[in-house]
Amino acid sequence: MLHAQVFVRDANYRKENLYCEVCPEDRPLIVQFCANDPEVFVQAALLAQDYCDAIDLNLGCPQMIAKRGHYGAFLQDEWDLLQRMILLAHEKLSVPVTCKIRVFPEIDKTVRYAQMLEKAGCQLLTVHGRTKEQKGPLSGAASWEHIKAVRKAVAIPVFANGNIQCLQDVERCLRDTGVQGVMSAEGNLHNPALFEGRSPAVWELAEEYLDIVREHPCPLSYVRAHLFKLWHHTLQVYQQLREELAKVKTLEGIAAVSQELKLRCQEEISRQEGAKPTGDLPFHWICQPYIRPGPREGSKERAGARSKRALEEEECGTEVLSKNKQKKQLRNPHKTFDPSLKRRWPVHKQLPRQPGASSPRLPHCPLGHRMRQLGEAGTKYAKCDQCGNPKGNRCVFSLCRGCCKKRASKETADCPGHGLLFKTKLEKSLAWKEAQPELQEPQPAAPGTPGGFSEVMGSALA
Template sequence: MNNTMEIATTETRNVSEKANGNIWRDILGSPRYVVAPMVDASELAWRLLCRRHGSHLCYTPMLHSSVFCRDPKYRREALASCPEDRPLIVQFCGNDPKILLEAALLAEPYCEAIDINLGCPQAIAKRGHYGAFLQDDWELLKNIVSTLSQGLKIPVTCKLRIFPEISKTIDYARMLEDAGAAMLTVHGRTRDQKGPLTGLASWEHIKAVRAHVKVPMFANGNIQTVQDADRCMQETNVEGVMTAEGNLYNPFIFEGCYPPAWEPALEYLDLVERYPAPSSYIRGHLFKLFQHILCLPGNEEERGNLARNSTMESFRGVVEALRARYLPYHEGCLSWDPQSSDYNLKLPPWLCQPYVRDSPQEHLNKIEAKKMEQVNNMVKKDYKDEDGNEISRKRSKKLRRIARRPNRQDSVKRSSDLCTDCPNPLGFKCEYKLCRQCCRKKCFRENLDCPGHRNLTKTRRQIAIEFAVKRQDIDSVK
């Protein structure tokens, strides 16, 4: 009994110490610039690249807690790290407190904190009931956060998305804080803001939450440059900012520079040589780094090579080819004419720079305009033949089909193209100049074969006879 009380007292003391301490200052070293957890993107090699260029703290990719517990290979690859890769926060997704705790205990020796993903808005998170789709089940979230907070020696943090209402978002954040979260990362978008409907994040929500919680906070959303990061910290009073997409298109974002894309690409490939990553990860990073170049005319071959090949040699070949093509422009040996492309860019396309989406309203307007154009074309389109005479839409489609395949025989059959026994078209490979049905009947009646129609009656009968003979031999042996 006394031992049990001593253990309980020790656990309470550990929880109390974690609650009273400041994880941002005392454990993480006061990071201001943070690289977000990104599925298939924030692997070790990429984290090291970012740390070398201004990032103070990195997260692992989102890890599935149940897979992490049962699969040693998944666990080993997910926890790949090195002394340079610290401080580090491991992020898990899941909806079972016991499984999440089991996974967190396995990862505890390799990181400074465990983060619970409450922000993933994708369809796979909805099917698995995790990420942002847990934000409606507050009792479950209280259980998850309190279970991990009490069961771990390191702090527990949460990354969450906002509700449309500021007051509900504040209550949500305070609930997580009261449950034991030592730090919060607030993404200023709702779970419906994703893909082409992403839009701008609400710093107003983030500022309101910061004013009502006591634990340290990171802000996430609208961070495309280091100036955005500094302005966000000033406006919202958060301790640091986190970026995902801005980092993928420019891993030097926190240094405040826009390097030519081949510089981070080659440095990243050198790191991959030391700390291997799946080819899909490498390909994804290179596509984003060279996003603006690969969209220009003349780079189709490099784009195709990057998409098709999966070797380090092929990846380096693409980078070196693009470097050789655009380095003279970068060094001023050749002049770049921005009018030579369809792009209206403030920066030349070979420099790393943010990817700017259309606003949700612009995206919806384009979809509506496209639908109206299709409707108008169907209603108003005039169909004419070669002589300019109006014809039906069905006739026009037939004429276009004939134009595409001029060597195809006309659909109007001549008498010589018809079966000799019936008015159906004959099979041109038929040995007896019959249609399929008539050929089948003839082969059956006369014990013939027609390879053209694959009516192999004689062969089938021979197989049946041989099978019957074998069956008789087996029966006689018995």
């Protein structure tokens, strides 16, 4: 997904993301933009149309960055704006315009939404069968009934998205919904051989991918992200190598970590030969889907299937820093995020009013901006019970926002004062799931089935 406004104004962004050498295998290619302005969207599309076969408008992204930028699924209620965007692009472009959407809870509203986009000029529609609220631990199953209803109501091709973990899911989706195509996101990242109907040893695809990268170089962050997906299950077992993969700075260093993971897996396979496998992930070296924990399981550790963060906390024994803070600490190893050790600027006393001055004069402020006038005693505030920062005046737990978020998440509770609605979102997710009795949760392929453990054991030991 490319940002339309950045694509229009930044020549380097265009060069890095599209105006570069491509492989014949990269075509046909659809370029997807996020945008919220018809003119900007069309300008970006005009700059891209000679390098692709279609332009897609992303109306399905549910992430917070899309909410802040006002694009993706957060435009789905602005039908007049979307009509103008699609209509203008349909008139100006020489390539087709397509859209990717998420559904509304109501099937009939979703159908009317799709028909509006078709009428405006959309020539292919990809329907993700989840609402914009269904993400992370609240994802749940996608509704194929919504997709099926859209397929029957429009004349343009429809692609389905959601619940695709293996080739059998693809076949079942085509049969149950009648769509012309199927899209897979996370399932395909964890197993790039998904559409071949195989579940090979992870290192087989990791080595193939690294060979492609050597032939067609790309940013190291892309390589690391793909290997994190491929090795996801194995990295839950070998935590130290996960940390090494996160820190390594060269392609050869990444390849060395991948090779070490391969050797450890093969040693483990040799030890298990003839014995009954044990542990939570006995066949973690096989490409297999990652099933997100449900809303109830996500709020507490499940027996036999702990999250990555839970494993980190157990290993470190302390609170784990966010990814952004970890990056900052890599750049500055001495940096601390302990609130009690942060530098606090001294309270400035109000200086005597100067003759002819309109307001009392404040001394120079080290922060570079005018501070509020403070009395000699300074400003008093109620402190958070846990970290000492100012607590929220309307917080139900009498905590600062950071501590409140951790507690509300752990207890699945709401704090209207801080705008945290974990309990409300959970109830909405469960109500949505109960209202869709026909939904089928995706099931991981069991070892011994086609593409399972027995199929790859021979190649794994080779």
